[in-house]
Amino acid sequence: MKHTLAVLVENRYGVLSRVAGLFARRGYNIDSLAVGVTEDPTISRMTIVVRGDDLVLEQVTKQLNKLIDVIRVTDLGSEDTVERELALIKVNADVNNRSEIMQIADIFRAKIIDVASKSMVIEVTGDENKIKAIEQLLKPFGIKEMVRTGKIALRRGSKSV
Amino acid sequence: MTEQTEKMTGARALIECLYREGVDTIFGYPGGQVLPIYDALYDSKIRHVLVRHEQSAAHAADGYARATGKVGVCLATSGPGATNLVTGIATAYMDSIPIVALTGQVPLSMIGNDAFQEANITGITLPITKHNYLLQDANDIPRIMKEAFHIASTGRPGPVLIDIPKDLTTELIDFYYPEKVKLRSYNPTYEGNIQQIKKAAEEISKSYKPVIYAGGGVISSNASEYLRALAEKVQVPVTTTLTAMGAFPVDHPLFIGMLGMHGTKYANYAIQESDLVIAVGARFDDRVTGKIKSFAANAKIIHIDVDPAEISKNVRVDIPIVGNAKKVLEDLLKYVEKAPTEEWLKRIAHWKKSYPLHYIDGSGSIKPQYIIEQIHDACKDAIIVTEVGQHQMWAAQYFKFSEPRTFISSGGLGTMGFGFPASLGVKMGKPDRVVFDISGDGSFQMSSQELATAVQENIPVIIAIFNNGYLGMVRQWQELFFDKRYSYTCIRDSVDFVKLAEAYGALGLRVKQPSEVRPAIEQAIASGRPTLIDFWIECEENVSPMVPAGAAINEILDLERKK
Numbered sequence: 001m002k003h004t005l006a007v008l009v010e011n012r013y014g015v016l017s018r019v020a021g022l023f024a025r026r027g028y029n030i031d032s033l034a035v036g037v038t039e040d041p042t043i044s045r046m047t048i049v050v051r052g053d054d055l056v057l058e059q060v061t062k063q064l065n066k067l068i069d070v071i072r073v074t075d076l077g078s079e080d081t082v083e084r085e086l087a088l089i090k091v092n093a094d095v096n097n098r099s100e101i102m103q104i105a106d107i108f109r110a111k112i113i114d115v116a117s118k119s120m121v122i123e124v125t126g127d128e129n130k131i132k133a134i135e136q137l138l139k140p141f142g143i144k145e146m147v148r149t150g151k152i153a154l155r156r157g158s159k160s161v
Numbered sequence: 162m163t164e165q166t167e168k169m170t171g172a173r174a175l176i177e178c179l180y181r182e183g184v185d186t187i188f189g190y191p192g193g194q195v196l197p198i199y200d201a202l203y204d205s206k207i208r209h210v211l212v213r214h215e216q217s218a219a220h221a222a223d224g225y226a227r228a229t230g231k232v233g234v235c236l237a238t239s240g241p242g243a244t245n246l247v248t249g250i251a252t253a254y255m256d257s258i259p260i261v262a263l264t265g266q267v268p269l270s271m272i273g274n275d276a277f278q279e280a281n282i283t284g285i286t287l288p289i290t291k292h293n294y295l296l297q298d299a300n301d302i303p304r305i306m307k308e309a310f311h312i313a314s315t316g317r318p319g320p321v322l323i324d325i326p327k328d329l330t331t332e333l334i335d336f337y338y339p340e341k342v343k344l345r346s347y348n349p350t351y352e353g354n355i356q357q358i359k360k361a362a363e364e365i366s367k368s369y370k371p372v373i374y375a376g377g378g379v380i381s382s383n384a385s386e387y388l389r390a391l392a393e394k395v396q397v398p399v400t401t402t403l404t405a406m407g408a409f410p411v412d413h414p415l416f417i418g419m420l421g422m423h424g425t426k427y428a429n430y431a432i433q434e435s436d437l438v439i440a441v442g443a444r445f446d447d448r449v450t451g452k453i454k455s456f457a458a459n460a461k462i463i464h465i466d467v468d469p470a471e472i473s474k475n476v477r478v479d480i481p482i483v484g485n486a487k488k489v490l491e492d493l494l495k496y497v498e499k500a501p502t503e504e505w506l507k508r509i510a511h512w513k514k515s516y517p518l519h520y521i522d523g524s525g526s527i528k529p530q531y532i533i534e535q536i537h538d539a540c541k542d543a544i545i546v547t548e549v550g551q552h553q554m555w556a557a558q559y560f561k562f563s564e565p566r567t568f569i570s571s572g573g574l575g576t577m578g579f580g581f582p583a584s585l586g587v588k589m590g591k592p593d594r595v596v597f598d599i600s601g602d603g604s605f606q607m608s609s610q611e612l613a614t615a616v617q618e619n620i621p622v623i624i625a626i627f628n629n630g631y632l633g634m635v636r637q638w639q640e641l642f643f644d645k646r647y648s649y650t651c652i653r654d655s656v657d658f659v660k661l662a663e664a665y666g667a668l669g670l671r672v673k674q675p676s677e678v679r680p681a682i683e684q685a686i687a688s689g690r691p692t693l694i695d696f697w698i699e700c701e702e703n704v705s706p707m708v709p710a711g712a713a714i715n716e717i718l719d720l721e722r723k724k
């Protein structure tokens with residue numbers, strides 16, 4: 001089972017290594033981790049996708065809460081949330097298939113952000129499934145390089161974590 | 162109340178912070194990057210005990226903390242000084258002991274350059290500290306010191322390390338000591354949820370076969386009195402873990418001894434047959450539970466612990482109560498009633514009579530259990546510190562502890578070499594008590610250099626070496642599970658311990674006959690000097706009873722050796 005955790009932490013030197021170290025040391029698997037500063041510059045927000053059953057999730061949450069620099073941990077799994085991930089995909093492209101690739105990008109509402117004689121870079125935003133789908137469709141052309149931000153998520157409505 | 166700020170160096174500020182925290186003694190070892198701190202110590206009122214290895218400084222601070230309940234402090238230089246603290250910090254971490262470790266660091270501008278004697282000690286100690294800091298600004302010294310002592314001593318206690326770049330110790334700052342800590346992300350729960358407490362009280366009051374399983378949290382929260390009051394009011398038997406020995410008087414009729422691998426048969430039987438386990442400040446360690454699936458299989462479990470992460474970590478808990486053990490017990494007392502335990506107590510009394518802790522007296526050879534009994538007889542209120550091994554278990558089994566903080570032992574990490582330096586810390590914290598380090602011939606050789614510290618600083622502890630010529634605990638496992646193939650566990654004739662003691666200027670005594678045991682103990686107590694007694698004990702005596710690792714805790718081996 002996958003869970004998405006929103007973790008508010010002090011925006012301070014060394015916090016990322018504390019969190020990452022905790023996962024490594026206790027043998028928890030991180031699927032993805034995205035981190036950036038929040039509306040309050042003293043607080044960073046980590047979005048962590050972790051794999052495990054309810055017991056694992058409970059321990060992860062409690063152990064994270066024990067870190068002095070962690071302010072709050074929220075499991076977004078049970079919540080109504082909006083989730084996005086951004087991917088940049090560099091795909092082989094030449095005059096012959098360029099338009100075909102552009103069509104695919106179009107269907108996914110992805111953007112072409114760089115075009116060269118033998119490649120293109122596509123920017124796509126969406127949930128995990130959407131990114132997986134476009135990746136599958138682009139694979140036959142040859143993906144030269146791909147980078148993903150990891151998932152970020154917010155609750156719907158006016159409530160915050 | 163407003164406080165005047167005062168200009169001082171970072172080093173003096175550090176010492177000033179120690180004063181403000183009520184620290185009277187620290188344990189340390191100097192070096193290049195802490196020279197300014199040592200200079201500030203030179204004419205300060207704080208007593209600094211110079212150990213002979215930094216690991217001992219951490220153990221001594223730990224022992225001081227366990228004996229007094231105050232935060233222990235150790236100090237080491239950068240690089241090797243700091244890395245030498247690691248085992249001591251890990252030992253304190255595993256047993257939730259509050260210490261503050263101060264380490265020197267290369268100047269800020271040089272960090273990351275592999276400078277001379279640079280070690281990333283905050284990185285290294287990340288998994289073995291409750292929290293740690295790398296100081297970045299000398300002006301932060303008072304705030305961070307205040308936070309460190311607060312974090313170390315509150316909630317679930319533990320070690321905190323502060324790494325101090327040298328240049329910050331010579332900088333001038335405006336000293337102002339904050340009265341309060343402000344940490345939005347750290348708010349331990351003290352009060353237990355009252356609904357949960359009532360639910361627990363109801364369950365306790367109607368139980369037929371309850372057992373209290375008390376752990377180190379009872380000691381660290383000073384909850385012994387309430388534990389006793391609860392046990393007596395409800396009429397429920399009490400077992401304690403290794404780290405909680407002393408939390409309940411051994412000679413109390415409701416006490417059933419330690420549980421777990423080397424616990425009493427009756428404690429383990431009682432747990433296995435119980436219908437309700439009341440765990441207080443204990444963490445269901447595998448030495449205690451044995452095969453986890455069959456641990457107290459028919460019992461409901463109430464778990465009182467200050468650390469929410471301990472709840473349901475190893476066993477499923479029916480009624481969790483997160484809070485300070487003392488506070489929760491105090492509240493619980495108001496709601497519980499006497500439980501219908503008459504039959505249960507009779508059954509336990511029967512077990513106690515049928516399966517007492519016992520050993521078979523040697524004809525001529527010295528039985529280790531006998532030494533422990535004699536120490537108790539000679540000095541009932543001695544503080545017993547131990548190393549790790551068979552002797553540690555015998556001390557836990559045979560000394561009749563009557564108050565908390567009188568049994569001091571490395572439980573979670575099981576660190577050989579802990580006891581002797583820890584005993585120095587204990588004696589510094591409790592100078593009026595007789596302090597014994599119950600030691601093994603193996604363990605003692607891991608910290609024997611501290612004889613110099615004991616003599617130079619005149620810290621009169623008594624080291625009782627249970628000399629069996631073996632790394633006995635390992636030998637016992639080899640005997641039982643590896644067909645007596647004693648692979649690298651014989652250490653016979655390592656050294657003449659008496660001469661070793663004398664070489665350092667301590668008193669050394671050797672005991673080869675049972676009849677000499679008591680006089681030697683008395684002589685050591687009377688001497689008022691650091692004293693080592695080399696007891697030549699029965700070599701292949703085993704710790705009994707024993708639950709083999711991974712077995713259910715009522716699958717118990719009897720291992721008395723006849724002679």
Ligand SMILES: Cc1cc2nc3c(=O)[nH]c(=O)nc-3n(C[C@H](O)[C@H](O)[C@H](O)COP(=O)(O)OP(=O)(O)OC[C@H]3O[C@@H](n4cnc5c(N)ncnc54)[C@H](O)[C@@H]3O)c2cc1C
Nearest residue numbers: 376377378382402403421422423442444467486572573575
């Ligand atoms: C050779 C060897 C053999 C051993 N054999 C045994 C054995 O037979 N039996 C045995 O019991 N142990 C044995 N041990 C020790 C064992 O490894 C563990 O260290 C011990 O069982 C842990 O005890 P504890 O559960 O009390 O936890 P501790 O480590 O003492 O932990 C304290 C618990 O209390 C909580 N706590 C802390 N402060 C508070 C507070 N203020 N309020 C509430 N809760 C608080 C903490 O969160 C933690 O959960 C052995 C060790 C060695 C080295």
Ligand SMILES: Cc1ncc(C[n+]2csc(CCOP(=O)(O)OP(=O)(O)O)c2C)c(N)n1
Nearest residue numbers: 550551552575577601602603604632633634
């Ligand atoms: C630092 C360290 N290394 C190794 C061990 C593993 N170990 C546990 S008990 C023991 C033997 C201890 O021997 P001794 O001090 O002579 O005590 P005895 O068991 O003989 O009483 C060893 C090697 C340990 N606990 N700590």
Ligand SMILES: [Mg+2]
Nearest residue numbers: 601602631633
């Ligand atoms: Mg030995």
